[in-house]
Amino acid sequence: MKDFVFYSPTQVVFGREGAEQVGALTAAFGGRKVLVHFGGGSAKRSGLLDRVCRSLEESGVAYMTFGGVKPNPRLSLVREGIRLGRQEGVDFLLAVGGGSVIDSAKAIAYGLAMEGDVWDLYSKKAQARACLPLGAVLTIAAAGSETSNSSVITNDDTGEKRGYTSDLCRCRFAVMDPSLTFTLPPYQTASGCTDIMMHMLERYFHPGGTASMAADSMTEALLRTMLVCSRRVMEQPEDYDARAEVMWTGSLAHNDLLQCGNGMRGDWACHQLEHELGGMYDVAHGAGLAAVWPAWARYVVDTDPGRFASFARQVMGVAETEDKTAALAGIAAFEAHLRSLGMPVNLTELLGRRISEEEVQKLAHGCSFQGKRTIGTLRPLDEADMAEIYRRAR
Ligand code: NZQ
């Protein structure tokens, strides 16, 4: 097992009635003037926002609300939030929503703690030295931002979707009430489940194969949990226990626990391929991942057929003894599972049309940062590889 540092400082408050504890939690973590950040309306419609605000009032915490976050959160709204936060002397960010709202709140929190332009972090021109404290009330099990150290923002001027990673932005607390996810549209539920599984697969397929039996065993067990529970939440959206399994697995999938011992790395090529799709076509993140994963897996399978065979046998229940045959059967079985959730498994299904060769080239050029970087660690992929995967994913 390789050396590691595991840092997961977020206090998780899991279960019904969590919203009523937000005021006390915010006060305990030092919030005196809070920016309550939310999305396009679901938190208002469900009454959650009112519950959160009431809780803040009862704890004597001053706050202001700032909504309007869209999926693939935009830099322009982040900048507006920074202006507002500065004007009002905000000292704490409270995100009420999903990954997009939490990521937007993280970006505002960075922006309020720095002098320059916050996009400099996402365009890798600067490193954050500080970040305002944050808390989250999670409404969708998906991105894992509630316990992760990253945030992903889309620059609406350029269409670039870029991530920034630093432990500074980890939430102080995350309130997770599975019943808040009952109202999710099926496509968002499925997309979220896909993202959760992908966060595990990105870490599972790392160079060097099995580096930690503990990490592998946990990952395989949690993936099996997701196979069962993703189907249950699609069939019965108000199955509290299935929603709870998915929500908790979503946090465990992305708080770095599953990469301890394997060098704290993963492959992440599919995420990079998806971020380009999100920036260009504004697709749901999980759906974008589902559309590229099968093509990616078949493209790289020969790099480590044994690893793919382990996934096939331990997770997908494939009985084949020959590695390459098992590997391909495992990829096909996972693809079929994604399809059974209603996810697109190629770009034509994702976008409703076949993309042109010119678009393939544009995606690969953007994803490779104009040919300046490779992505992936299992098999590093250059611009030509990226183009080939997008092409095969059509
Ligand atoms: O805006 P509202 O009205 O709230 O609607 C949202 C949104 O349309 C809706 N929704 C959320 N909770 C709901 C609900 N609708 C009904 N009932 C509820 N309880 O769902 C839609 C999607 O929300 P979003 O926050 O975009 O979903 P998700 O959590 O999947 O976040 C996706 C974003 O996170 C980034 C993705 O790239 C994408 O931008 N990621 C962030 C990561 C991180 N910070 O660690 C890692 C991930 O890999 C990912 O890249």
Ligand code: ZN
């Ligand atoms: Zn993801």
